[in-house]
Amino acid sequence: GAVVSQHPSWVICKSGTSVKIECRSLDFQATTMFWYRQFPKQSLMLMATSNEGSKATYEQGVEKDKFLINHASLTLSTLTVTSAHPEDSSFYICSATKTRAGTDWLNEQFFGPGTRLTVL
Amino acid sequence: AQKVTQAQTEISVVEKEDVTLDCVYETRDTTYYLFWYKQPPSGELVFLIRRNSFDEQNEISGRYSWNFQKSTSSFNFTITASQVVDSAVYFCALSQGGKLIFGQGTELSVK
Numbered sequence: 001g002a003v004v005s006q007h008p009s010w011v012i013c014k015s016g017t018s019v020k021i022e023c024r025s026l027d028f029q030a031t032t033m034f035w036y037r038q039f040p041k042q043s044l045m046l047m048a049t050s051n052e053g054s055k056a057t058y059e060q061g062v063e064k065d066k067f068l069i070n071h072a073s074l075t076l077s078t079l080t081v082t083s084a085h086p087e088d089s090s091f092y093i094c095s096a097t098k099t100r101a102g103t104d105w106l107n108e109q110f111f112g113p114g115t116r117l118t119v120l
Numbered sequence: 121a122q123k124v125t126q127a128q129t130e131i132s133v134v135e136k137e138d139v140t141l142d143c144v145y146e147t148r149d150t151t152y153y154l155f156w157y158k159q160p161p162s163g164e165l166v167f168l169i170r171r172n173s174f175d176e177q178n179e180i181s182g183r184y185s186w187n188f189q190k191s192t193s194s195f196n197f198t199i200t201a202s203q204v205v206d207s208a209v210y211f212c213a214l215s216q217g218g219k220l221i222f223g224q225g226t227e228l229s230v231k
Binding site for chain 2: 032034042043044045046049091093095097108109111112113114116
């Protein structure tokens with residue numbers, strides 16, 4: 001199997017606070033994890049690519065100082081939304097790829113169930 | 121630039137009808153992967169199929185079938201004899217070098 005979990009599944013916070021979301025690969029080692037954001041009735045947009053032991057690569061338009069990503073181990077990546085504001089309210093989804101093996105390892109992503117963030 | 125277009129925003133069908141969800145993609149690369157995902161109201165993405173650019177064989181899995189045509193850059197998805205449980209948002213996606221580019225999604229409502 002290839003199970004990815006996210007914690008928490010939902011969170012409500014006050015404006016100005018920071019929120020940390022965890023993404024874990026439960027039964028495999030994940031060299032690379034991805035973070036997506038999905039606003040209501042919209043598509044998933046890639047925010048950043050996280051490689052274990054190195055700095056995350058952010059997509060254009062994503063503030064790296066606002067969305068802090070840490071991938072300290074092969075099974076855990078965290079996304080911290082710093083000083084969250086109502087416009088950060090969204091559905092955050094992570095995905096993970098297995099440790100490099102074969103030629104198309106990057107093209108099989110396993111998705112977590114998502115975290116719904118509501119900022120009041 | 122890579123792009124995925126799902127022109128149908130919403131589709132509503134009656135149970136047992138067949139329905140086709142369209143997906144058109146743009147890429148300059150010769151090696152790429154195409155995917156379909158289902159997103160039910162719970163939000164969790166459900167993987168349906170992956171197809172690489174060198175495999176143009178159509179695929180059937182139960183009531184689901186996929187038609188990949190490189191000549192028209194399309195990767196369409198057909199559900200035969202639709203059921204209420206098929207109601208969800210369906211995303212087509214293109215992967216190059218690991219980055220997934222999603223289409224806007226098609227919301228299918230089966231009544």
